[in-house]
Amino acid sequence: MDKVKIIEVKESIFADNNKEAELLRTRLKEEKTFLLNLMSSPGSGKTTVLMRTIEALRDEFRIGVMEADIDSAVDAEKIASTGVKSIQLHTGGMCHLDAGMTEQGLKELGTEDLDLVILENVGNLVCPAEFDTGAVKNAMILSVPEGHDKPLKYPLIFTVCDVLIINKIDVMPYFDFDLDKVREYAYMRNPRLKIFPVSAKTGEGIDAWTDWLRQQVNEWNQA
């Protein structure tokens, strides 16, 4: 396993997280760095989707990754094996990242020479949705085994995300998962949501997702 840098990020000192997030986005705009905040439940396949995303876009963009976890460095080690710049953020038990914590991570990662930074947030459908990290876009993954009723139970995360990636569609035959229903429930929460069904395992559907992300990064960095 590759050795990765582990950063202990501290709870933000800023009283106004939204303002801090806006300041961070403004700085990222000036630096021509696109920050994607990727959220999901534990075990939905964030890291595998990320590996596929890196594979698809690494020839076009200089990519960096921040893996946030309560503990361990298993994800950052996987990402480091792809050769892209990556660090592990430990949240000291906290269930989310805010803009100040994201900024501490970006500082350690170094963003001057990066076009695209992906933040893999703590695995959790509740708390991460409550804090603007300063990301340009928010994406979430819902995996087939979790069930199609999740937009009913965890409304906020579906509301704040620009993209819903539905992962593990290769195992759809073994689960009682209704793609039409999840679309219906997700659009109830957020009619503007882009939905991409994928299998990070087989690669199915990954192109549509990375085409969307490519366009977003180009728009942000070239405007």
Place this chain on the structure above:
Amino acid sequence: MDKVKIIEVKESIFADNNKEAELLRTRLKEEKTFLLNLMSSPGSGKTTVLMRTIEALRDEFRIGVMEADIDSAVDAEKIASTGVKSIQLHTGGMCHLDAGMTEQGLKELGTEDLDLVILENVGNLVCPAEFDTGAVKNAMILSVPEGHDKPLKYPLIFTVCDVLIINKIDVMPYFDFDLDKVREYAYMRNPRLKIFPVSAKTGEGIDAWTDWLRQQVNEWNQA
């Protein structure tokens, strides 16, 4: 669908949650009511495990269920269809329940005539682990699709639980999940953990889990 009672539980007014939890446990002991706190990620199959548990124990115990969610009543409606006493708790966006919130729920449920109450906590591996609800025992579910590395990433919940139910073992052939590794990692966090691999879908392994729970309820209520 059966209509269920929905209770909005409010953040606890008690400064010392641990003390409040102890007081609640003492009261439950006097009332001969066993409270189980069931935790897991979203979509790990808490409600299906619960349905199987009710099926196995309903002839021996008078059972009540509290379903905690940010929103919706889909789980409580499923439970109500089994005929056991159940209510839905809404946490007003909060990612966990504490002892005070649990007590509000128990009061609405009414525990005098119940031997066993199961609290289905908010789907989340981080925050619920930080708050003693007053339960007699804590159980968590990890499902096969989530992966065997979860004890490395979410240490606290494995530490505070008495039982780890590994659910969805029927889909093991379709996932890269190592049962020996998850046991090894889980015992690193908590050597006293009882581990029950089950499939709530097929019923495999449910007996071992409900045998353990039956014994715990009998010990608590008869002592």
